[in-house]
Amino acid sequence: xxxxxxxxxxxxxxxxxxxxxxxxxxxxxxxxxxxxxxxxxxxxxxxxxxxxxxxxxxxxxxxxxxxxxxxxxxxxxxxxxxxxxxxxxxxxxxxxxxxxxxxxxxxxxxxxxxxxxxxxxxxxxxxxxxxxxxxxxxxxxxxxxxxxxxxxxxxxxxxx
Amino acid sequence: xxxxxxxxxxxxxxxxxxxxxxxxxxxxxxxxxxxxxxxxxxxxxxxxxxxxxxxxxxxxxxxxxxxxxxxxxxxxxxxxxxxxxxxxxxxxxxxxxxxxxxxxxxxxxxxxxxxxxxxxxxxxxxxxxxxxxxxxxxxxxxxxxxxxxxx
Numbered sequence: 001x002x003x004x005x006x007x008x009x010x011x012x013x014x015x016x017x018x019x020x021x022x023x024x025x026x027x028x029x030x031x032x033x034x035x036x037x038x039x040x041x042x043x044x045x046x047x048x049x050x051x052x053x054x055x056x057x058x059x060x061x062x063x064x065x066x067x068x069x070x071x072x073x074x075x076x077x078x079x080x081x082x083x084x085x086x087x088x089x090x091x092x093x094x095x096x097x098x099x100x101x102x103x104x105x106x107x108x109x110x111x112x113x114x115x116x117x118x119x120x121x122x123x124x125x126x127x128x129x130x131x132x133x134x135x136x137x138x139x140x141x142x143x144x145x146x147x148x149x150x151x152x153x154x155x156x157x158x159x160x
Numbered sequence: 161x162x163x164x165x166x167x168x169x170x171x172x173x174x175x176x177x178x179x180x181x182x183x184x185x186x187x188x189x190x191x192x193x194x195x196x197x198x199x200x201x202x203x204x205x206x207x208x209x210x211x212x213x214x215x216x217x218x219x220x221x222x223x224x225x226x227x228x229x230x231x232x233x234x235x236x237x238x239x240x241x242x243x244x245x246x247x248x249x250x251x252x253x254x255x256x257x258x259x260x261x262x263x264x265x266x267x268x269x270x271x272x273x274x275x276x277x278x279x280x281x282x283x284x285x286x287x288x289x290x291x292x293x294x295x296x297x298x299x300x301x302x303x304x305x306x307x308x309x310x311x
Contacts, residue, residue, distance in 0.1 A: 112258065
C-alpha cells in the first residue's frame with residue numbers, strides 16, 4: 001500500500017512569547033556620529049572595490065574568448081603543419097641541397113643518402129662529422145635511420 | 161552586451177565540444193555502415209637485370225577506396241628486414257618505401273623487395289607505382305623496372 005504524505009499545518013508562534021523575546025533582545029545602544037561615518041565610508045570603499053572587480057571581469061570575458069580562439073588557431077596550425085613530427089626540413093618534395101640530410105648533395109634526400117653513411121659505417125671507413133644529423137656527437141646507425149626516415153617521410157617526402 | 165558575447169562564446173564552445181564528441185562517436189568502427197572490404201597483398205617486384213640491387217626507393221599511390229594497412233619485408237635475405245616507410249602513410253593513399261643492404265649477398269634479376277597490404281572497398285583498383293631509386297653496392301644508379309603482383 002502506498003504511503004500517503006499529508007501536509008501538516010504550520011506551527012504557530014504565540015504572540016505573547018514573541019513580544020517577550022523581542023524586548024529581551026532589543027539593544028538600544030547609541031552609536032557616535034564619527035564611528036557611524038567611519039563605518040559607512042569603509043562599507044562604501046568595499047563596495048566600490050567590488051565594482052572595479054566586476055568591471056575587470058567584464059573586460060576579461062572578451063579577452064579570454066580571444067585568447068581561446070588564438071590558442072585554438074595555433075593548435076590547428078601546429079597540427080596541420082606537422083610541427084614536432086620530425087626535424088626541421090625543407091618544404092615537401094623540395095629538400096634543398098643545403099639540407100643536412102642530403103649527404104650526396106644531389107638536391108634531394110633519398111635512401112642513397114642513408115646508404116652512403118651505412119656503407120661507410122659497415123666498411124669501417126672515414127665518416128664525416130656532418131653526417132651526425134642527430135647531433136649526439138657520433139656518426140652511427142641512429143643517423144642512418146634518421147636520414148632514411150626523412151627520405152620516406154610523406155609530410156616532407158622527397159620523391160620526384 | 162559583453163555578457164551576451166560571453167554567453168554566445170560559452171554556448172559556441174559547448175556546441176563545438178558536443179559536435180566533436182558526436183563526430184568521434186560517429187567515427188567508431190562499430191557504427192560505420194557495412195562495406196564489402198577485401199584485404200589484399202601487393203608484391204612489389206624490382207627487376208634489376210644483371211645488376212645487383214643494393215638499394216631501392218619507390219612511391220606507391222593507391223586510388224580512392226583503397227587504404228594502405230601494412231608493409232612487409234622482401235624475400236631475398238638482403239631485404240629480409242622491414243623496409244623504411246612513414247607510419248603516417250598507413251590509412252592514407254600514398255606511401256614511400258625504401259631499403260638497402262650493405263652486405264655482399266645482393267639479388268639480381270627479379271626479386272620481391274617488399275609486400276604491401278591494402279584494404280580495398282572498390283573493385284578493380286589500379287595502383288600507381290614509381291621507382292625513384294635503384295642502386296648497386298657502390299651506390300651507383302642502375303637500370304631497373306618495378307611492378308606490382310597482386311595476390
